[in-house]
Amino acid sequence: MIDFQLSKTEQAAREAAHFIAEKELRPISLECDRTESIPDSFFQRMKRIGATRTPTGTGEGRRWSLLGVLASEETAWGDAGLATGIPGPGLAGPPIMAFGSDEQRKRFLSIYEDEQPRWGALALSEPGVGSDVSSIATLAKEDGDEWVLNGQKHFITNGARADLVVVFATINPQWGRAGIRPFVVPKGTPGFTVGRIEKKLGLRASQTAQLFFTDCRIPKDHLLAGRAFESMAGFKAAMGTLDATRPMVGALATGIARAAHEVAAAWVRDELPQGYPFSRKDAVVEELEDLGARIDAARLLCWRAAWMADHNIPNSKEASIAKAYAGQLVMQVTSAAVRIMAPADDCECKRLVEKWFRDAKVFDIFEGTAQIQRLVISRRMFGDAGPKRD
Numbered sequence: 001m002i003d004f005q006l007s008k009t010e011q012a013a014r015e016a017a018h019f020i021a022e023k024e025l026r027p028i029s030l031e032c033d034r035t036e037s038i039p040d041s042f043f044q045r046m047k048r049i050g051a052t053r054t055p056t057g058t059g060e061g062r063r064w065s066l067l068g069v070l071a072s073e074e075t076a077w078g079d080a081g082l083a084t085g086i087p088g089p090g091l092a093g094p095p096i097m098a099f100g101s102d103e104q105r106k107r108f109l110s111i112y113e114d115e116q117p118r119w120g121a122l123a124l125s126e127p128g129v130g131s132d133v134s135s136i137a138t139l140a141k142e143d144g145d146e147w148v149l150n151g152q153k154h155f156i157t158n159g160a161r162a163d164l165v166v167v168f169a170t171i172n173p174q175w176g177r178a179g180i181r182p183f184v185v186p187k188g189t190p191g192f193t194v195g196r197i198e199k200k201l202g203l204r205a206s207q208t209a210q211l212f213f214t215d216c217r218i219p220k221d222h223l224l225a226g227r228a229f230e231s232m233a234g235f236k237a238a239m240g241t242l243d244a245t246r247p248m249v250g251a252l253a254t255g256i257a258r259a260a261h262e263v264a265a266a267w268v269r270d271e272l273p274q275g276y277p278f279s280r281k282d283a284v285v286e287e288l289e290d291l292g293a294r295i296d297a298a299r300l301l302c303w304r305a306a307w308m309a310d311h312n313i314p315n316s317k318e319a320s321i322a323k324a325y326a327g328q329l330v331m332q333v334t335s336a337a338v339r340i341m342a343p344a345d346d347c348e349c350k351r352l353v354e355k356w357f358r359d360a361k362v363f364d365i366f367e368g369t370a371q372i373q374r375l376v377i378s379r380r381m382f383g384d385a386g387p388k389r390d
Contacts (some may be wrong), residue, residue: 004303010070017071020051021078029079030348032205033355038085043117046086065244065306069251073299076255080359081205083252084157088112091157092120092166094244095182099224099237108184111163121162122245123153123211124238133168133238134177138213140169145220147183149191149213155366159209160194163187166224167213168238180234182224191216202359239316246319246367247305250326253363254298257326257333260356261291263349264337273343284340291333298326317380324373327363334360 006014024045032038075083089096089112096108112118129135138151149169159165164186170179185192195210224237265288272281301322308315334357344350364370 004300006070010067013067014070014074017051017074018077020046020049021075021083024051025075025078025082029082029205030351030355032079032082034204036199036204038082038205042082043085043087047115047117051086065247065309066303068248069302069306072248072251073255073258073302076252077259078255079205080252080256081203083255084203084206087117087119089120090162091122091241091245092162092164092184095122095166095224095237095241096120096184098240098244099182100184101225104184104221104224108164118163119158119161121156121158121165122241123156123159123165123167124241125155126152127154133180134235136168136170136180137173138167138169139173140171140181140183142171142220143217146217147220147223149183149185149216149218151213152195153211153213154195154209155198156209156211158207159211160197160207165192165211167211168234177235178232180238182234182237183218184222184224185213185216185218189216189218200362202355202362204358242367243305243314243316243319244309246323246373247302247309247315249363249367250298250302250305250319250322253323253326253330253360254295254302256356256359256363257291257295257298257330260330260334260337260353261288261295263353264288264340265292267341267344267349271344276343287336288340291329291336294329295333298322298329301325317377320368320373320376320380323367324370324377327365327370327373330360330363 024042028039028042072083075086084090089109093109096105100108112120124133124136126137129137138149138153140147140149142148149167151169153159153167156162156165164184167183167185168180169183171181172179191214193212193214195212198208198210200206200208225233268281268284268288301318305315305318305322308318334353337353338357341350341353368376
Protein backbone atom coordinates (compact mmCIF):
# COMPACT_ATOMS: atom_id res chain seq x y z
CA MET A 1 0.00 0.00 0.00
CA ILE A 2 1.34 3.43 -0.93
CA ASP A 3 1.87 5.67 2.07
CA PHE A 4 1.82 9.40 1.38
CA GLN A 5 2.98 10.15 4.92
CA LEU A 6 6.70 10.86 5.07
CA SER A 7 8.63 9.33 7.92
CA LYS A 8 10.41 11.59 10.40
CA THR A 9 13.70 10.84 8.66
CA GLU A 10 12.28 11.65 5.22
CA GLN A 11 10.63 14.85 6.43
CA ALA A 12 13.86 15.93 8.11
CA ALA A 13 15.79 15.22 4.90
CA ARG A 14 13.28 17.24 2.90
CA GLU A 15 13.53 20.19 5.29
CA ALA A 16 17.33 20.02 5.27
CA ALA A 17 17.39 20.04 1.47
CA HIS A 18 15.07 23.04 1.40
CA PHE A 19 17.24 24.89 3.92
CA ILE A 20 20.30 24.33 1.72
CA ALA A 21 18.33 25.44 -1.35
CA GLU A 22 17.16 28.63 0.37
CA LYS A 23 20.42 29.60 2.09
CA GLU A 24 23.09 28.29 -0.28
CA LEU A 25 21.67 27.79 -3.79
CA ARG A 26 19.10 30.52 -4.41
CA PRO A 27 21.36 33.43 -3.28
CA ILE A 28 24.08 32.63 -5.86
CA SER A 29 21.78 31.31 -8.58
CA LEU A 30 21.79 34.29 -10.94
CA GLU A 31 25.52 34.95 -10.60
CA CYS A 32 26.44 31.33 -11.32
CA ASP A 33 24.10 31.38 -14.32
CA ARG A 34 25.78 34.55 -15.59
CA THR A 35 29.33 33.23 -15.19
CA GLU A 36 28.47 29.65 -16.18
CA SER A 37 30.51 28.42 -13.25
CA ILE A 38 30.29 27.37 -9.61
CA PRO A 39 32.84 28.64 -7.05
CA ASP A 40 35.02 26.03 -5.34
CA SER A 41 33.90 27.44 -1.99
CA PHE A 42 30.39 26.17 -2.76
CA PHE A 43 31.63 22.61 -3.25
CA GLN A 44 33.65 22.75 -0.04
CA ARG A 45 30.65 24.10 1.88
CA MET A 46 28.37 21.36 0.54
CA LYS A 47 30.90 18.73 1.60
CA ARG A 48 31.34 20.30 5.04
CA ILE A 49 27.61 20.40 5.84
CA GLY A 50 27.02 16.89 4.53
CA ALA A 51 24.94 17.83 1.50
CA THR A 52 27.04 15.52 -0.69
CA ARG A 53 26.06 12.35 1.11
CA THR A 54 24.41 9.87 -1.22
CA PRO A 55 22.71 6.75 0.18
CA THR A 56 24.73 3.66 -0.69
CA GLY A 57 22.82 1.01 1.28
CA THR A 58 19.60 -0.91 1.11
CA GLY A 59 18.69 -1.10 4.77
CA GLU A 60 15.22 -2.22 5.72
CA GLY A 61 12.72 0.61 5.87
CA ARG A 62 14.93 3.06 3.98
CA ARG A 63 13.33 4.51 0.86
CA TRP A 64 16.44 5.64 -1.01
CA SER A 65 14.71 6.53 -4.29
CA LEU A 66 12.10 8.58 -2.48
CA LEU A 67 14.83 10.38 -0.52
CA GLY A 68 16.49 11.23 -3.83
CA VAL A 69 13.21 12.54 -5.25
CA LEU A 70 12.56 14.68 -2.16
CA ALA A 71 16.05 16.18 -2.27
CA SER A 72 15.85 16.78 -6.02
CA GLU A 73 12.65 18.81 -5.83
CA GLU A 74 13.85 20.96 -2.95
CA THR A 75 17.31 21.70 -4.35
CA ALA A 76 15.89 22.47 -7.80
CA TRP A 77 13.56 24.95 -6.08
CA GLY A 78 16.80 26.72 -5.17
CA ASP A 79 18.67 26.20 -8.45
CA ALA A 80 18.66 23.09 -10.63
CA GLY A 81 22.04 23.85 -12.21
CA LEU A 82 23.71 24.10 -8.83
CA ALA A 83 21.79 21.04 -7.61
CA THR A 84 23.25 18.87 -10.38
CA GLY A 85 26.73 20.19 -9.52
CA ILE A 86 26.65 19.17 -5.85
CA PRO A 87 29.49 16.67 -5.25
CA GLY A 88 28.66 12.99 -4.91
CA PRO A 89 28.32 9.84 -7.04
CA GLY A 90 25.48 11.51 -8.96
CA LEU A 91 24.18 9.51 -11.91
CA ALA A 92 27.02 7.00 -11.53
CA GLY A 93 25.53 5.85 -8.24
CA PRO A 94 22.39 4.02 -9.44
CA PRO A 95 24.10 1.63 -11.93
CA ILE A 96 26.90 0.85 -9.46
CA MET A 97 24.39 0.18 -6.68
CA ALA A 98 22.05 -1.84 -8.87
CA PHE A 99 24.47 -3.84 -11.01
CA GLY A 100 27.80 -3.86 -9.20
CA SER A 101 28.89 -6.67 -6.91
CA ASP A 102 29.20 -6.00 -3.19
CA GLU A 103 32.95 -5.64 -3.65
CA GLN A 104 32.53 -3.23 -6.57
CA ARG A 105 30.06 -1.08 -4.64
CA LYS A 106 32.49 -0.74 -1.76
CA ARG A 107 35.50 -0.14 -4.00
CA PHE A 108 33.96 2.46 -6.31
CA LEU A 109 31.69 4.30 -3.88
CA SER A 110 34.02 4.49 -0.88
CA ILE A 111 35.96 7.34 -2.50
CA TYR A 112 32.95 9.61 -1.88
CA GLU A 113 33.36 9.22 1.87
CA ASP A 114 36.66 11.12 2.16
CA GLU A 115 37.04 14.84 2.82
CA GLN A 116 37.53 15.92 -0.79
CA PRO A 117 34.57 16.91 -3.00
CA ARG A 118 34.24 14.20 -5.63
CA TRP A 119 31.82 13.57 -8.48
CA GLY A 120 30.49 10.72 -10.56
CA ALA A 121 29.01 10.74 -14.06
CA LEU A 122 26.97 8.51 -16.36
CA ALA A 123 27.98 8.25 -20.03
CA LEU A 124 25.16 6.98 -22.24
CA SER A 125 24.48 9.56 -24.98
CA GLU A 126 26.54 9.63 -28.15
CA PRO A 127 26.53 11.81 -31.29
CA GLY A 128 23.88 10.45 -33.62
CA VAL A 129 22.48 8.07 -31.01
CA GLY A 130 20.60 10.25 -28.53
CA SER A 131 17.88 8.31 -26.75
CA ASP A 132 18.36 5.07 -28.74
CA VAL A 133 20.58 3.16 -26.31
CA SER A 134 20.53 0.04 -28.50
CA SER A 135 22.56 1.93 -31.15
CA ILE A 136 25.52 2.75 -28.86
CA ALA A 137 28.73 2.67 -30.91
CA THR A 138 31.40 3.01 -28.20
CA LEU A 139 33.22 -0.30 -28.47
CA ALA A 140 34.72 -2.43 -25.67
CA LYS A 141 37.05 -5.30 -26.54
CA GLU A 142 38.75 -7.82 -24.30
CA ASP A 143 42.53 -7.88 -24.39
CA GLY A 144 44.06 -10.22 -21.84
CA ASP A 145 43.15 -8.99 -18.35
CA GLU A 146 41.81 -5.67 -19.63
CA TRP A 147 38.98 -4.07 -21.55
CA VAL A 148 39.87 -1.55 -24.25
CA LEU A 149 37.32 1.20 -24.90
CA ASN A 150 37.06 3.33 -28.05
CA GLY A 151 34.33 5.87 -28.70
CA GLN A 152 32.80 9.22 -27.87
CA LYS A 153 30.12 10.40 -25.46
CA HIS A 154 28.46 13.80 -25.25
CA PHE A 155 26.14 15.86 -23.05
CA ILE A 156 27.62 14.23 -19.92
CA THR A 157 26.68 16.03 -16.70
CA ASN A 158 29.78 16.60 -14.52
CA GLY A 159 31.79 14.67 -17.11
CA ALA A 160 34.88 16.87 -16.89
CA ARG A 161 35.12 16.87 -13.11
CA ALA A 162 33.98 13.28 -12.47
CA ASP A 163 36.31 11.04 -10.46
CA LEU A 164 34.74 8.06 -12.16
CA VAL A 165 32.35 7.58 -15.07
CA VAL A 166 30.02 4.66 -15.72
CA VAL A 167 30.34 4.17 -19.49
CA PHE A 168 27.86 2.09 -21.45
CA ALA A 169 29.57 0.45 -24.44
CA THR A 170 28.96 -2.48 -26.76
CA ILE A 171 31.09 -5.60 -26.94
CA ASN A 172 29.66 -6.39 -30.39
CA PRO A 173 27.73 -3.80 -32.46
CA GLN A 174 26.00 -6.59 -34.43
CA TRP A 175 24.32 -7.83 -31.25
CA GLY A 176 22.38 -4.59 -30.78
CA ARG A 177 20.86 -4.40 -27.31
CA ALA A 178 22.39 -7.72 -26.26
CA GLY A 179 25.90 -6.31 -26.65
CA ILE A 180 25.56 -3.39 -24.20
CA ARG A 181 27.70 -3.48 -21.04
CA PRO A 182 28.44 -0.95 -18.22
CA PHE A 183 32.08 -0.16 -17.37
CA VAL A 184 33.59 2.01 -14.63
CA VAL A 185 36.32 4.32 -15.92
CA PRO A 186 38.26 6.30 -13.28
CA LYS A 187 39.51 9.82 -13.89
CA GLY A 188 43.07 9.90 -15.18
CA THR A 189 42.86 6.56 -17.00
CA PRO A 190 45.15 6.78 -20.08
CA GLY A 191 43.07 7.20 -23.20
CA PHE A 192 40.21 8.90 -21.35
CA THR A 193 40.07 12.59 -22.27
CA VAL A 194 37.60 15.45 -21.93
CA GLY A 195 36.48 17.48 -24.94
CA ARG A 196 34.58 20.73 -24.95
CA ILE A 197 32.37 22.01 -22.17
CA GLU A 198 29.02 22.85 -23.74
CA LYS A 199 27.56 26.36 -23.90
CA LYS A 200 23.90 26.00 -23.01
CA LEU A 201 20.59 27.85 -22.98
CA GLY A 202 19.73 26.81 -19.42
CA LEU A 203 21.28 25.08 -16.41
CA ARG A 204 24.32 27.15 -17.32
CA ALA A 205 26.05 26.58 -13.98
CA SER A 206 25.87 22.81 -14.55
CA GLN A 207 28.86 21.39 -16.39
CA THR A 208 28.07 19.35 -19.52
CA ALA A 209 31.01 17.78 -21.36
CA GLN A 210 32.21 15.68 -24.26
CA LEU A 211 34.19 12.57 -23.36
CA PHE A 212 36.57 10.63 -25.61
CA PHE A 213 37.90 7.09 -25.16
CA THR A 214 40.89 6.22 -27.33
CA ASP A 215 42.42 2.80 -26.64
CA CYS A 216 41.35 3.39 -23.06
CA ARG A 217 42.41 0.37 -20.99
CA ILE A 218 40.65 -0.58 -17.78
CA PRO A 219 40.98 -3.72 -15.62
CA LYS A 220 38.58 -6.53 -16.42
CA ASP A 221 36.89 -6.18 -13.02
CA HIS A 222 35.70 -2.68 -13.97
CA LEU A 223 32.87 -4.32 -15.88
CA LEU A 224 29.94 -4.09 -13.47
CA ALA A 225 28.83 -7.58 -12.40
CA GLY A 226 31.91 -9.09 -14.04
CA ARG A 227 31.11 -11.70 -16.69
CA ALA A 228 27.80 -12.67 -15.10
CA PHE A 229 25.81 -11.05 -17.88
CA GLU A 230 23.02 -12.96 -19.49
CA SER A 231 21.58 -11.92 -22.84
CA MET A 232 20.18 -8.36 -22.76
CA ALA A 233 21.40 -7.81 -19.17
CA GLY A 234 23.58 -4.84 -20.17
CA PHE A 235 20.73 -3.15 -21.99
CA LYS A 236 18.48 -3.85 -19.03
CA ALA A 237 21.11 -2.26 -16.80
CA ALA A 238 20.96 0.91 -18.91
CA MET A 239 17.18 0.94 -18.84
CA GLY A 240 17.13 0.16 -15.13
CA THR A 241 19.41 3.12 -14.51
CA LEU A 242 16.98 5.39 -16.36
CA ASP A 243 14.06 3.93 -14.41
CA ALA A 244 15.87 5.03 -11.24
CA THR A 245 16.92 8.48 -12.46
CA ARG A 246 13.85 9.58 -14.40
CA PRO A 247 11.73 10.14 -11.26
CA MET A 248 14.54 12.34 -9.89
CA VAL A 249 14.67 14.31 -13.14
CA GLY A 250 10.89 14.71 -12.89
CA ALA A 251 11.34 15.95 -9.33
CA LEU A 252 13.93 18.51 -10.47
CA ALA A 253 11.43 19.79 -13.02
CA THR A 254 8.73 19.88 -10.33
CA GLY A 255 11.00 21.96 -8.10
CA ILE A 256 11.58 24.56 -10.81
CA ALA A 257 7.88 24.67 -11.62
CA ARG A 258 7.03 25.15 -7.95
CA ALA A 259 9.56 27.98 -7.61
CA ALA A 260 8.21 29.82 -10.67
CA HIS A 261 4.62 29.29 -9.54
CA GLU A 262 5.33 30.68 -6.06
CA VAL A 263 7.05 33.79 -7.42
CA ALA A 264 4.33 34.49 -9.99
CA ALA A 265 1.54 33.97 -7.43
CA ALA A 266 3.25 36.26 -4.91
CA TRP A 267 3.64 38.97 -7.55
CA VAL A 268 -0.04 38.75 -8.51
CA ARG A 269 -1.07 38.83 -4.87
CA ASP A 270 1.21 41.64 -3.66
CA GLU A 271 2.48 43.72 -6.57
CA LEU A 272 -0.02 43.67 -9.40
CA PRO A 273 0.01 47.17 -10.97
CA GLN A 274 -2.79 49.61 -10.20
CA GLY A 275 -5.49 49.58 -12.86
CA TYR A 276 -4.85 45.98 -13.93
CA PRO A 277 -8.21 44.81 -15.38
CA PHE A 278 -10.21 42.67 -12.94
CA SER A 279 -11.23 40.25 -15.67
CA ARG A 280 -7.62 39.61 -16.63
CA LYS A 281 -6.62 39.21 -12.97
CA ASP A 282 -9.37 36.62 -12.46
CA ALA A 283 -8.12 34.71 -15.49
CA VAL A 284 -4.54 34.78 -14.18
CA VAL A 285 -5.62 33.61 -10.73
CA GLU A 286 -7.60 30.75 -12.27
CA GLU A 287 -4.61 29.78 -14.40
CA LEU A 288 -2.29 29.76 -11.39
CA GLU A 289 -4.76 27.66 -9.39
CA ASP A 290 -4.86 25.09 -12.20
CA LEU A 291 -1.06 25.03 -12.53
CA GLY A 292 -0.71 24.59 -8.77
CA ALA A 293 -2.89 21.48 -8.91
CA ARG A 294 -0.80 20.12 -11.78
CA ILE A 295 2.40 20.66 -9.78
CA ASP A 296 0.92 18.58 -6.97
CA ALA A 297 0.08 15.87 -9.52
CA ALA A 298 3.64 15.90 -10.89
CA ARG A 299 5.03 15.52 -7.38
CA LEU A 300 2.82 12.52 -6.65
CA LEU A 301 3.74 10.87 -9.95
CA CYS A 302 7.43 11.16 -9.01
CA TRP A 303 6.73 9.82 -5.53
CA ARG A 304 4.86 6.83 -6.97
CA ALA A 305 7.66 5.90 -9.35
CA ALA A 306 10.23 6.25 -6.55
CA TRP A 307 8.08 4.21 -4.15
CA MET A 308 7.91 1.40 -6.71
CA ALA A 309 11.69 1.47 -7.19
CA ASP A 310 12.21 1.28 -3.43
CA HIS A 311 9.95 -1.77 -3.26
CA ASN A 312 11.58 -3.51 -6.25
CA ILE A 313 8.42 -3.18 -8.33
CA PRO A 314 9.04 -2.70 -12.10
CA ASN A 315 8.45 1.00 -12.74
CA SER A 316 9.50 1.73 -16.33
CA LYS A 317 6.06 3.02 -17.31
CA GLU A 318 5.58 5.03 -14.11
CA ALA A 319 9.09 6.53 -14.29
CA SER A 320 8.44 7.64 -17.86
CA ILE A 321 5.01 9.06 -16.95
CA ALA A 322 6.55 11.08 -14.10
CA LYS A 323 9.38 12.39 -16.24
CA ALA A 324 7.22 13.18 -19.28
CA TYR A 325 4.48 14.90 -17.27
CA ALA A 326 6.84 16.99 -15.13
CA GLY A 327 9.08 17.80 -18.10
CA GLN A 328 6.20 19.31 -20.06
CA LEU A 329 4.60 20.91 -17.02
CA VAL A 330 7.71 22.88 -16.06
CA MET A 331 7.72 24.47 -19.51
CA GLN A 332 4.05 25.42 -19.14
CA VAL A 333 4.51 26.90 -15.66
CA THR A 334 7.67 28.90 -16.39
CA SER A 335 6.20 30.18 -19.66
CA ALA A 336 3.07 31.31 -17.82
CA ALA A 337 5.16 32.95 -15.09
CA VAL A 338 7.19 34.94 -17.63
CA ARG A 339 4.00 36.09 -19.38
CA ILE A 340 2.15 36.94 -16.16
CA MET A 341 5.08 38.95 -14.80
CA ALA A 342 5.74 40.83 -18.03
CA PRO A 343 4.40 44.13 -16.55
CA ALA A 344 6.76 43.84 -13.55
CA ASP A 345 9.70 46.21 -13.17
CA ASP A 346 13.15 44.70 -13.50
CA CYS A 347 13.89 42.88 -10.24
CA GLU A 348 15.57 39.73 -8.97
CA CYS A 349 12.30 37.78 -8.98
CA LYS A 350 11.64 38.60 -12.61
CA ARG A 351 15.20 37.65 -13.59
CA LEU A 352 14.84 34.37 -11.73
CA VAL A 353 11.60 33.57 -13.54
CA GLU A 354 13.28 34.27 -16.88
CA LYS A 355 16.20 32.03 -15.89
CA TRP A 356 13.85 29.22 -14.87
CA PHE A 357 12.13 29.55 -18.25
CA ARG A 358 15.50 28.87 -19.91
CA ASP A 359 16.30 26.05 -17.50
CA ALA A 360 12.98 24.32 -18.15
CA LYS A 361 13.55 23.30 -21.77
CA VAL A 362 16.12 20.59 -21.12
CA PHE A 363 13.71 18.64 -18.89
CA ASP A 364 11.72 17.78 -22.00
CA ILE A 365 14.91 16.40 -23.57
CA PHE A 366 17.49 14.76 -21.29
CA GLU A 367 17.10 11.32 -19.68
CA GLY A 368 15.03 10.50 -22.76
CA THR A 369 12.97 12.94 -24.82
CA ALA A 370 9.23 13.35 -24.36
CA GLN A 371 8.73 11.27 -27.52
CA ILE A 372 10.81 8.44 -26.06
CA GLN A 373 8.83 8.58 -22.81
CA ARG A 374 5.57 8.22 -24.73
CA LEU A 375 7.07 5.28 -26.61
CA VAL A 376 8.04 3.55 -23.35
CA ILE A 377 4.60 4.21 -21.89
CA SER A 378 2.75 2.87 -24.94
CA ARG A 379 4.89 -0.27 -25.10
CA ARG A 380 4.25 -0.99 -21.42
CA MET A 381 0.53 -0.44 -21.94
CA PHE A 382 0.04 -2.26 -25.26
CA GLY A 383 3.01 -4.64 -25.54
CA ASP A 384 3.63 -5.92 -29.06
CA ALA A 385 0.65 -3.91 -30.30
CA GLY A 386 2.41 -0.67 -29.35
CA PRO A 387 4.60 1.49 -31.64
CA LYS A 388 7.85 0.02 -32.96
CA ARG A 389 11.00 2.13 -33.08
CA ASP A 390 14.37 0.37 -32.86
